[in-house]
Amino acid sequence: NAGVMQNPRHLVRRRGQEARLRCSPMKGHSHVYWYRQLPEEGLKFMVYLQKENIIDESGMPKERFSAEFPKEGPSILRIQQVVRGDSAAYFCASSQESRQYFGPGTRLTVL
């Protein structure tokens, strides 16, 4: 009964490179949320997806960030042309109703 899985756990990128973060929800969950946690801060909502649909992307930066949740496979958060300010922990959560269960996160470091 695996929980939410995220990979990679740690990712190092140089400025200008692309970062791809993956999230596999809990079995039976069809709702995926992405949150960002900056050092010493709380989590901030980025995007909410269901299979093949973006439901709410009100927390996503307008440029360089995109997310998808295809019919088959994990959800992907993609950050193009990373900058140092993108360094953070990115958490994925899945839910079936109100209760959201979080993965271990991907810690992105931009050099």
Added chain:
Amino acid sequence: QQQVKQSPQSLIVQKGGISIINCAYENTAFDYFPWYQQFPGKGPALLIAIRPDVSEKKEGRFTISFNKSAKQFSLHIMDSQPGDSATYFCAASVTGGGNKLTFGTGTQLKVEL
């Protein structure tokens, strides 16, 4: 605009004592209030949650008290243990509004022997 305010920022409690963390919200549409526990390097783990139709919910040593008129809710950890040392986040969401969570800024709890 910070919609969920959490205090204190940090808290030191003696083993066996009661830890109390408070949150206040602004959006009256919020109708689901969970608390999460996070250890360093880990993801947040759901501890306990409450809806506004009850004023208190207890699960083991953890209790949520909810005051709808004051738009406040709090987490009480009874008989606090060193293993409870972690960061605690309150959150709130609107059911049917996508359920996206709005988090407080967190409380670092340290339980001393």
